[in-house]
Amino acid sequence: MAATLETAEQVRAVTEQKYKYGFFTDIESDTAPKGLSEDTVRFISARKEEPEWLLEWRLKAYRHWLTMEEPNWGKLGYPPIDYQDAYYYSAPKVANKPKSLDEVDPELLRTYAKLGIPLKEQAILAGVEGAGDSPSIAVDAVFDSVSVATTFKKNLEEKGIIFCPISEAVQNHPELVKKYMGSVVPYSDNYFATLNSAVFTDGSFVYIPKGVRCPMELSTYFRINAKNTGQFERTLIIADEGSYVSYLEGCTAPQRDENQLHAAVVELITHDDAQIKYSTVQNWYPGDENGKGGIYNFVTKRGACRGKNSKISWTQVETGSAITWKYPSCILQGDNSVGEFYSVAITNNRQQADTGTKMIHIGKNTKSTIVSKGISAGKAQNTYRGLVKILPKADGARNFTQCDSLLIGDKCGAHTVPYIESRNRSARVEHEATTAKISEDQMFYCQQRGLSSEDAVSLIVNGFCKEVLKELPMEFAVEAQKLVGISLEGSVG
């Protein structure tokens, strides 16, 4: 088939594209000794000047982790990870914490500039305080493992919003951290979450007080930098009664030959009438065309809709990483609470993605929507794995799930593994899944109207993903659309 050959040709062309964000910033790191032991855990805790209870919690997690086995149920293949052959702590050396962006290592700022994240510009942009016409973004930049720049803190403080590195929250708001951390993802939850609990280095902490609508999008740009450093982020977002926050997470990582482990934990909590919108664009280094290098991304993301009428919405665009193992989930405890999961996962070359969601309906009239779009090209494997569980008391619960897969080329795979468990008769659960390729008719239609084959593919794929992309905040939508284009440039079906 000519079309297939052509596709293969073009996918190869895409393959040869060098990772745009592949560079390495040379900043001196303050690094923990290689390997993982109780000493490593103590080292991290000491570096962070953590209280005793947190160290105990970490050690409890570490000891539990030793008894656990690495999960192997995902449709993923990778060489065994040597947990002793990695550094678990590395912090950019800063004599004193920077008081303003000017004090931040210029090298670091240059890194952000290369990534197209003009921090300074944003600072200026946000200087429009009060005007509120243009949407602004607050960035809690995570460079390697320690947050070195937190912007617009003041702006937020006025509203009573806490947005800071989690290590800072441990110092300044221990009662909140103690109360909520591990309450959604317990330290014993799963292999990777437990590892994270033991050695997490930093991440963001957000607390939105009662009735406050966060005036700007909160954002953390993650970056894996120091060689061989696994990143163990821990993010905790609490939306108190009637509050609202939109949180953006975006990631790029420098090109690297050794696989890097990333095991983050994100916990979201919404109280009555509160809402959290969590958006991710993940573009870590996926490895080269032979699957060499690339990030191993084993993430545990979970939100608990504790209060009535609360809502948690996950939107993710996953284009990077060699391995993606990620299931952002919602526990719908409060009556009338709503969970959403919108996902685009694009895999190319030898990338493997096993991603999806869990919607656990506990409260009455809880609703969930799942829209997953998987695009697989090259020799990639793309799996949707999801669970919808309706518990006996979830009267009137409602779920709608749509999983679509698009295959580009005949060497890739697309898989759908949904689990649907209903124990309440008044609940309505609907699941649909389709698999198809870009049809020759669609291509012909576009090209006949003068679009180049590349534009046609981009158009069709963006159309395929539209339902998800439209859920992204404006700031991200542009980047995401570009990413979709870049990932599949030239791959005409």
Added chain:
Amino acid sequence: MAKTVTITDTPAPAVQPYLDHHGRVASSLPGGDLSWLGNLRAEGIARFRKQGFPGARVEAWRYTNLRPLEKVAFEPAPAGGGPSAAVSVDLLPTVMPAGQPSHRLVFVDGAFRDDLSSIGTLPEGAVVTSLGHALNSHADLLERHLGRVGVTDSNPFQALNTAFLADGVVVHLPKGVAVAEPIEVVFIGTGGVSEKPTMHHPRILVVAEANSEATLVEHHLGQGVGTYFANHVTEIVAGEGARLHHYKVQRESTLAFHMATVTADLAKDASYDNFVLTMGGRLSRNEIKPVLNGTGVECRLSGAYMVNGQQHCDTTTVIDHAQPHCTSREVYKGVIDGTAKAVFQGKIIVRPDAQKTDGYQLNRALLLSDTAEIDSKPELEIYADDVKCSHGATAGELDDDQLFYLRARGIDLESARNLLIAAFLADAIEEVRIDTVREAFQGMVTGWLKTQRA
């Protein structure tokens, strides 16, 4: 959590009795002079020993708990039906209407009953006989095909059946031969007739050569009051262009355990359709695994299940598209009442070369009570790009608007509900292509509804 595979020399406690029984009866099973058969059985018990009874950690069994089965000490049913020889033909409910020519084989507790069966006249060359007889008359055919289709290490019941293989049905259709009338096989489990719980392991082997055609109707029912374990395996080999219709109704006693494994190897342009109506059994599972091994195969799997009380019914299908240009279609619908639980696991695999595959799957469940449960896992595993595959799954209760519509027209609640349930199931039952069978199945659904509370 990680799946742990424990390999030990000592089999699990629940497994040991089966090994003991095997050791005791193996030498006295029919066909003892055939060395290949002895080897096959030995291999079967070895496989069973290796697998044991899978727990919830084993993905294929995550929703079906085998503990209730493991707890009962079953003994092999006595050869020749034993005391159950008392079953008289007049009591036999049949699927096919009386008075029409048919080919009927009756088994009581897994043993063929010549006196109750009437094989009738067959086209020249066609063979329909009991496996016990075939071991004498068609040993070559059996040696070539028995235990060859879809043998895996992920189904202990298939292995267990092979280990105790003694009787069953053999159908052989030479090239171009069509058996017009359905071949009806009746399996009766008597449970309580003998004092101890018994188990039987019937095997059906269908070898359909090129362009042959037949309809197989299985009727499983329970009589008596005790528990028993019916462990069925059906192997189907369909040659080029062969057409097989395979329909089954399972009305075992609600104390019975019913495990059925169907494997099929379908050659170019073959067509195979399978329908299972599940009504009985305390714990039942239908595992249907066709491999579409040539181009142009058409495979249709469908079924309806109606469970109540403490019943647990499991439908597991794996359609393996190994070759291009094949079509598969699945329609399963179920009604769950009481504290019953239904499981549906449907997997469609499209192999790398199976371009132009068209696969469709639907599973819909109606929950009629507050304690009913449905667990559904429709799964797509696709390695080819030029394919069209979809699946849909729903769970819910009867639509209030529809009920209101009917009741506003003067139909009482019970009739309205039954009407809607019958209509719901009809979508699946309509997949049955043979009129007489479809009508019989519809009648059974109506009968079932009448016995239910409103």
